[in-house]
Each structure stands twice: as C-alpha cells, then as structure tokens.
Amino acid sequence: MKNASFKTAVLMLALALMLAGCAQSVQQPIDVTAPVETPAAEQATEPVQDGQAGGVITEELLLPQDVPEEEAVYRLSYSAPSFGNETSDGAIAEYLDELYTRVVSERMPYADSAEELPYTSVSFETQQAELPAGIYTNVIFTEEHSFGGPEEAEFDRHVIVLGPDGAECSLAAVSGAYYPEDIAAQQVWNVIAYEPDSYFGDLTTEGILSALDLYNGFAVADEGYTLFIPQGTIAPEERGMIEISFPHRALYPGFVGDAVTEEVYEEILPALSAAAAACGPDFSGFSGAPTGELATAFMNEYFLAKGVSSISAAEYSAAYRAVFGADISADTDPVVLAETGLPFYGAQWDDAHIDGDTVTLSGSLMSGAPGSSSAAPAASLTATLRDTGNGWALVEFEIM
DSSP states (O other): OOHHHHHHHHHHHHHHHHHHHHHOSSOOOOOOOOOTTOTTOEEEEEOOTTSSSSEEEEEEEEESTTSOGGGOOEEEEEEEEEOSOHHHHHHHHHHHHHHHHHIIIIIGGGOOOOSSOOEEEEEEEEEEEEETTEEEEEEEEEEEEESSOGGGOEEEEEEEEEOTTSOEEOHHHHHOOSOOHHHHHHHHHHHHHHSGGGSOTTOOHHHHHHHOOTTTSEEEOSSEEEEEEOTTSSSOGGGOSEEEEEEGGGGSOTTBTTTBOHHHHHHHHHHHHHHHHHHGGGTOOEESSOOHHHHHHHHHHHHHHTTOOOOOHHHHHHHHHHHHSSOOOTTOOOOOOOOOOOOOEEEEEEEEEEETTEEEEEEEEEESOTTOTTOEEEEEEEEEEEEOSSSEEEEEEEEO
C-alpha cells in the first residue's frame, strides 16, 4: 500500500470511529481496510477505558506491504485514540501518517534479515490538565523501536496536546507566552546546573534549545509542564530520554508574584485574552462593562477559548457578571457560539501595578497566535481590573 493509501485509510478509520462512537459506547472490531494486497494488516477498535476518547485504533503492518508475508523485513504496530472530534482526530491521523513515512524512509531501509523482525511498536496514554482556560488533553505516544529484539529497544516520545476546542497546541499556545523558547531552555539549564556530571559538559543554552520540541515534545499538567528531551541530545545515550518539569509560573510575566499573585493572574487571564481577541480586529476598547456587538464578541471568544460551544441564557449572564461585575445589557443576548474567522489577536503583558483594590496591566496587543511565525506587536495595551470582593472585574481595556 502506498503512502497516499495509508493516509486515506487512517482518515477513513477516524471517520468510521467517530460515526460508530455516536451510535454505541462499545465498538466492535470493524474492517476498514486493509486493502486486498495487504493481508498482514489487522485493524480493530476498542473502547477507551478512561472516558477521554471514543475509541482506540489498533493496527499491525508487515513491510514492505507489496510483498508476500514471508518476505517482510519490518513490522509496524500501533495503538492510537479516536475522539470523535474532526479536529482532534485529524491531528492523530497526521501523526500516524508521519509515523508511517518515518518508518518506511528512515528505519526499514536499514532492516537486516533476522530471526525476529526489526520493529516499531507504538502505545499511548492520555492525561488531562485543568487550566484557567479549560481542559487540555495530552496524548502521549511512546515509540519503541529495535533492529535486534526487545533487549536492544530504544524509546521516543511524541506528544499531541489538545486544547479545550480539540485543536493541537504548542507550548506557546497553552501558556499564552509568545516567546517561551528561551525560558524553557533556561529551565533545562537550571536542572543541569544541579547535576552537571550527568549531562554533556559542552552544552550551551542554544544547544539545549535545539534539542527541545515545543510542539510535540512536552506535556501539560495542572501544576506545570514536562519537557521530553530525546536520548543522546543533552546527556549520554545510557541515560535514555530525559524528562524535565517546571511550574506554570516559569512562563508568566515577571511581575507575577510581585505586583499580582499567581492565583490572581490565573483568574484574570481568560478575560484578558478574550478582550484582546474581541477588541483587536478593529482596535476598539471599552471603559465600563462593554455592550452590544463588542460584548457579544467578547463573550463568544471567552467561551470558545474554554471549549464551550453552547450555553444557556442564565449561564451566559452569570459569566458576564463574573467578568465585568455588572449585569448584562438588554442589547447583549446569548448567541450561538461560533468561530468568526477573524484574524487572531492576543496580549503580551509586560508590567503591572496595584493602587488599592485596582490593578493595571500594560503591554502589547499581538497580531497572530502565540508560537506562530507571523506574531508581532500591533499596538500598546492597558487593562484595568477591580477587586469586587467576589473576584476581579475587568473595568477598562484600552488599545493605543
């Protein structure tokens, strides 16, 4: 089966699982396709036990796929989750396609005949993290590969972090930090400083950064992040893959912990992000609780960022009151939440100061999402929040 056929099979499988998941909770094995010329491939679906996904894709391929089974020189097997969500399942399908291409182009050509076939075997686990912006799901693939049996196996990690809306996220997107690379490298450097003899002696921060994958080499948890660093890149091969963790606050602006506490920053961040997204496209702003179209745009961005696609009128009004410390106006009715297709705008906060029960933040309105190559400052920005005793109310948002 050619690579293009493999892509089609994976996408068909994801779609079949999505439809089957809507009809029943326990899915029976289905025959989606291994083409007639690949009798060695076996595919099945099973229910995911932790409830985080709708099913499990399993497959085993003997390679090359256009030769009789007895002439196969390599084995590829994997398990992967199916979420019943087009966006999430698309990210999984893309990884499986890349996996197949990598095995065929980088490993299979070096396979020698042996009593046991050289192989790549992929397993996964899912983990969830509850952050202020919503629930994030880590899909952690562990790739075991060997040319000489399990005794000589090596292991790699590939992580897909799915946001509340099901989209794949980079470290920048999860944290909201526009330029997290240097900070992440510094966190690794700090760990190395405690055990310098356990790592290569000629490492630099630039060398560390080149070993990091801040898209598919990290996972997020309630308390922080974990970086998965490939074997042999910053430490001797025998140490295997390196895991280094650090707290969320490491990627917060410098004023957090000084002008405002971590808890306050985490509480106000979703509202600040929604304000930047709603006000950015036309460089608008508000003083006092926003009304009309601007309020509707804000609430749309606020809920969508949390992965909420529908909301009751009561919940809508309660959320507005919690964010702005005021009742919603008559001209701001709950609407069907939907992606707008407008350009992305965010905020990078540089400073903050407190005056009594009021905190004022200053920074830049950013055009482009965190982690995107096109992200750049578009204007100056200030935001003012007031402590109401029941939370922080966003009372002013100004783009200059």
